[in-house]
Amino acid sequence: MKHLFRDAEGRALSPQGSVVCIGAFDGLHLGHRALVGRAVSRARASGLPAVALSFEPLPREFFARDAKPPRLMLPRAKLEGLYDLGCDSVGLLRFNARLASMPAEDFVRDVLVKRLSAREVWVGPEFHFGKGRTGDLALLKKMGAELGFTAHEIEPVQLDGERVSSTRIRTALTAGDFETASRLLGRPYAIGGHVVHGKQLGRTLGFPTANLRYGGKTPALRGIYATWVHGVAAHPWPSVSSFGTRPTVDGIEPLLEAHLFDFEGDLYGRRIEVEFVAHLRDEEKFPDLPSLVAQMQRDDEQARAILNIQAPQRASA
Structure with missing residues (x-):
């Protein structure tokens, strides 16, 4: 059975011992996968549980509260990804003032030894x-x-002569270079979550959307994109998505809004995943709603062209 723990201190979770890997694991890119894979293989060879140890919020988020750095992945996606990579237990330790002030020696004794009984x-x-x-x-x-x-320390994972890192991925996403981001990640870049209710403005404008919140985190990309939506059918569904604060309607919280082409159905509460394919344009504030709608129609056409999706034939008057 998979196990999640949040506290740095407490009873021993693996009295028989464990193999532990530690990292931020934001994005679970090729470097992270190499680290986790090494720990999991050593755990299997030793007959011990594999434990991935990370932090939420990430330390860099905790120390930069007024301007939180962008995140590639939400905590739930990170947790599920670590489980998928073979971890038996995952620690998303609450990174607070107490943990931030904990001397390194105490972290070793209290977390690695007392809490996890680490062998490697x-x-x-x-x-x-x-x-x-x-x-x-x-x-x-x-x-x-x-x-x-x-x-032990793993060797750096290199791609195109440079070390694979979350920073490289954020740079690629900002530039709309999804091919490079996908190669660094080992999979297409996507964001998942449960569809939530919005203001339903898109529906009134003729562009209903499936909305995902980003959990109070700062996204690594913003703008309008051609996308595929997974989780609504047996195959990925073509779509155009907006990720940002919706300046024309004075939005505040970053929201991912996916307009699924020619889709009919209720997605509220459904868990979906939005895969990013191409950047169409940046967010902008329009002078009025008709101007916004006209641009949304152009975005629709451009995304369909990129995804090679034909618009439905409209009946003639």
Whole structure:
């Protein structure tokens, strides 16, 4: 049975021992997959549970509260992705003032040893942890020799001569380079969630949308996109999507709105995934709703062309 835990302190979760990998895991790109894969394979060989240890919010979000850095992936998607990669247990530790001020040595003793009974700890290149980021691989190896675990670092995963990183993926997404982002991720970039009720403005304008919230996080991309929607049929459904704050109607919260071409049905509460294919344009504020509708019609046509979807024939008057 898969297990999620949020607290850094508490009873021992794996008294028999565990193999632990640690990271932000934002995006679960090729580098993350290599790290998790190594820990899972070592856990299977040792007959121990594989534990992925991460944080929510991410430390960089906690320390930049007024201008939160963009996120590639929401916590639920990260959790499900780590399970899919073979982790038996996932820790999304609450990163708060207490955890931020915890010395690296205490993190090793209280979390890795007491909480997880770690036998092996795996980290990515240049990994740091603890108050002031004073903890590193050298400290893990030193304390591991004293406390009964080994510590290891995987080699950097390279693509096109550069290290795979979440920063490279964010840069690619900002530039609308979904091909590069997909290669770095090992899969197309997509955002999933449960369809929620909106103001239904799109329906009144002739463009009903399936709306997904982004959980108070800052998205890594904004604008209008040609997209595929997964989870509404046996095949991906062609669509055009807007991701942003809807400046024409004075929106505030980032919202992902997917208009599924020629779709009829109720999607409220359904969990879907929106796959991004191409960037059409940036968000902009229009002087009035007719101007917005005219642009939405052009976006519709452009997205259909990119996805090679024919518009339905309209009956003549």
